[in-house]
Amino acid sequence: MDLLNTLVDKGLRRETPTREEALAVLATSDDDLLDVVAAAGKVRRHWFGRRVKLNYLVNLKSGLCPEDCSYCSQRLGSKAEILKYTWLKPDQASAAAAAGVSGGAKRVCLVASGRGPTDRDVDRVSDTIKAIKEQNESVEVCACLGLLSDGQAERLREAGADAYNHNLNTSESTYGDITTTHTYADRVDTVNKAHAAGLSACSGLIAGMGESDEDLVDVVFSLRELDPDSVPVNFLIPMEGTPLAKEWHLTPQRCLRILAMTRFVCPDVEVRIAGGREVHLRTMQPLALHLANSIFLGDYLTSEGQAGHADLELIADAGFEVEGAGEVTLPEHRASVRGGGCGSHEGGGGCGSHDGADGDAGCGSHAGGGVCAPAPAATTPRPAEEPRTDLVAVRRRGAGTDLAPNA
Numbered sequence: 372m373d374l375l376n377t378l379v380d381k382g383l384r385r386e387t388p389t390r391e392e393a394l395a396v397l398a399t400s401d402d403d404l405l406d407v408v409a410a411a412g413k414v415r416r417h418w419f420g421r422r423v424k425l426n427y428l429v430n431l432k433s434g435l436c437p438e439d440c441s442y443c444s445q446r447l448g449s450k451a452e453i454l455k456y457t458w459l460k461p462d463q464a465s466a467a468a469a470a471g472v473s474g475g476a477k478r479v480c481l482v483a484s485g486r487g488p489t490d491r492d493v494d495r496v497s498d499t500i501k502a503i504k505e506q507n508e509s510v511e512v513c514a515c516l517g518l519l520s521d522g523q524a525e526r527l528r529e530a531g532a533d534a535y536n537h538n539l540n541t542s543e544s545t546y547g548d549i550t551t552t553h554t555y556a557d558r559v560d561t562v563n564k565a566h567a568a569g570l571s572a573c574s575g576l577i578a579g580m581g582e583s584d585e586d587l588v589d590v591v592f593s594l595r596e597l598d599p600d601s602v603p604v605n606f607l608i609p610m611e612g613t614p615l616a617k618e619w620h621l622t623p624q625r626c627l628r629i630l631a632m633t634r635f636v637c638p639d640v641e642v643r644i645a646g647g648r649e650v651h652l653r654t655m656q657p658l659a660l661h662l663a664n665s666i667f668l669g670d671y672l673t674s675e676g677q678a679g680h681a682d683l684e685l686i687a688d689a690g691f692e693v694e695g696a697g698e699v700t701l702p703e704h705r706a707s708v709r710g711g712g713c714g715s716h717e718g719g720g721g722c723g724s725h726d727g728a729d730g731d732a733g734c735g736s737h738a739g740g741g742v743c744a745p746a747p748a749a750t751t752p753r754p755a756e757e758p759r760t761d762l763v764a765v766r767r768r769g770a771g772t773d774l775a776p777n778a
Contacts, residue, residue, distance in 0.1 A: 375410035382414030382638035387595065390588055396632040397584040401624050411631035412661035418639045418702050419664040422694040423686050426478045426513075426643065426665060427471025427778060430672045430770050431499070432458045436484040438517075441549045441614040442540075442577055442607055444673045445484040451612030453673040456771040458483070458495055465502040467770040468510070474679045474778035475693050476668050477700075478511040479503060480536065486553065487518035487561075497530030504531045509696045513573055518553060519561045524568035535565035536573035538603065541582055542589035549580060562597050575603035575645065578629050579621040587629060591636045600701055601665065602637050604630055606647030608674055608763055619758040621647075623655035630662040639702050641665045649677045650762045657689040665700075669777040675764040679778040 374395055381388050399407055434455035436445045444451035459467070468479040481496060488496065493516075500512050513534035514527050524535060539558055540546070546555035558574075565572045574597060576590045594602055606626055609616045626648075634642055643665035644652070652659050660666075669679040677685075686693060699706050769776030 375406060378635045379410050379413050382411075382635055383417050385639055387592075388635050390592065393588045393591070393632050393636055394584055396635060397587065397625075397628050399628060404624055404627060407631050408627060408658055408661050411634040414634055414638045415642075415662055415664060419641075419700075421691045422664060422698065422700075423660060423691045424478065424641065424643075424665040424694045424700050425471075425474075425476045425668045425682070426480055427468065427474070427476035427668050428480050428482060428671055429459075429464055429467045429471070430454075430482050430484075431464055431496070432456065432483040432485065433673065433771055434484060436486070438486055438552045439550060440540075440552075442580055444610045444613055446613065447552070449612055451610045451673070451765070453610075453765055454767065454771050458492075459499075459770060461495075461499040461502040464499045464770070465506055467776060468503045469506055470769075470776045470778040471668060472507050472510055474668055475683060476510075476778070477694055477696055478513055478534075480513045480515060482515045482536075482672055483517070485517050487520065488516040488523060490523070492516065493523050493526050497526065500527070500531045513571075515573075517561075518557050519564045521564075524564045524570055528568045528570055532570060534571035534573050534600070535561075535568075536603070537561040537565070538575045538577070538605070539590055539593060539597075540575075540577045541580060542586040543593065544589065545582060545586050559593075559597065562599065566598075571601070572597070572599040573601040573603065574599040575601075575605065575643070576633075577605040577607055577646075578626070579607035579609075579618060579647070579651070580615055581618055581620060587632070588636075591633050595636050599640065600705060601641035601643055602633060603643040603645035604633055604663070605645040606651040608647045608650055608671075609758070609760075610674065610763060610765075611760075617758075621651040623652050626651050627655060627658055627662065630659055634662050639705060641700055643667070646671050646674070650759060653759075653762070656685055660686065660689050660691050670766050670769055673766055675766050675768075676777065 378388055378392060434445045434453055437447050439447045444453050471479055496514055503512055511533045513536055514532045515536040537558055541549060543555045562572050562574045574594055606621055607618060609618050642663040644659050644663045645667060648656055668682050670676045768774035
C-alpha cells in the first residue's frame, strides 16, 4: 500500500501517522501535489463534509507589545507602521464583531497584544464578551490575550467565552530563535490552562520563518499531543519593520503540502487557513479548502485580508458551503467530550495575541496516482520565487479606526 493510501486509512481511523510519513508528505514533488491534496481531502470530507467555518478577528488593542517575537509587527521595537491604539470599549468591540457576524462569521476572535492580561484586562474582555453575546447569543467567542495566570481562564469561561487561542508557532527546539521574552513551555502551559477551564483550546503554528521540515513536523505532532479542537496554520507575512521582513520561503505548493501534512496528523480537528493565505496561496486558495475546513473572513490583526465578499465567492465557486450557526463544527466524538460544538492568526494576524503570519526533492509520480514510500525530508526550506511585497498591506480600516471593516 502506498504512502497516501496509508495516510488516508489512518486519518479515517484517527490513527497517528509516523514522523517519517509526515516528513514524506512535505518532501513530495510538485508532480504529486494534486494526489496529496486529493488524499488529504478524503480525510477532511470524512470528518467535516464540505462545510467551511468562518471566523472574524477583532483586534482589541494594537501594537506596543513588550514581547520580542520576531514575526510580529506589534513586537517590542517593531518599526512596522501599523495601527496603534489602546483597549476598545465593549460597545466598540461589539460593533466590530457584529460586522463579522453579519458577513457570515460563526466565531469572533478577540485579540489583544501583550504578554498576558492583568485581572483588570480580564474584566474588560469579560464585559466585551457579554456585550457580544447580548447582540448574538449563538456566536462563538474565542479570546486570545497572551499568557494566562491561574484562574483567568475560568473567569473568561464564566463570562461566556467558548474558546481560548494561544499558538505554539514553531518547534520547541527552535522556539528560542524567534522569541526570548517567554518560553515554549509558557505557551504549552496556557493551552493546558484553557483545557482545564473547560474552554475549547485553539493552538497552531506559523510556517515560513526559515524552519526545516523537521521543525514543522515537530510542532504539528506537539499540537496533536496537546489536543486542541482547532489548529490555525499561519503563513508568515514578512512585514517591513520586523526582523523576519526578508523571509520569503513559501510557495503555494509548499503551503498546500503543509496543510495536507497537518490534516493527516490532526485528521478530526478544525484546521484553519489563517494569516498569509492571500499572500502565499494566492490563486491556489480553492485547493486549500480541500485540506482545511475553516478560514478567517476579511482582514487580520494588522494587515489587510481578502475582501469578505471575495472569501464567500471563493467558497461557493470551489463547491463548498459556509457552516451555519446551528451546525456543530467538530465531529460528534470530539464535540461531546468538549461539552459543546465550538472548535476552533497574521502572519499578518490571527487569533493569537501576536501577528506572525502578520505569517523538495521528492519522488516522481507512479501508476495509480500513488507516491513512493517515505523519503528523507529536506533539512532546509526550498527557495521560493521573488517576494510578493505588493500583496502585503497594513490594515487601516475596521477596529481602532473610523472606517468600515472589510467583512
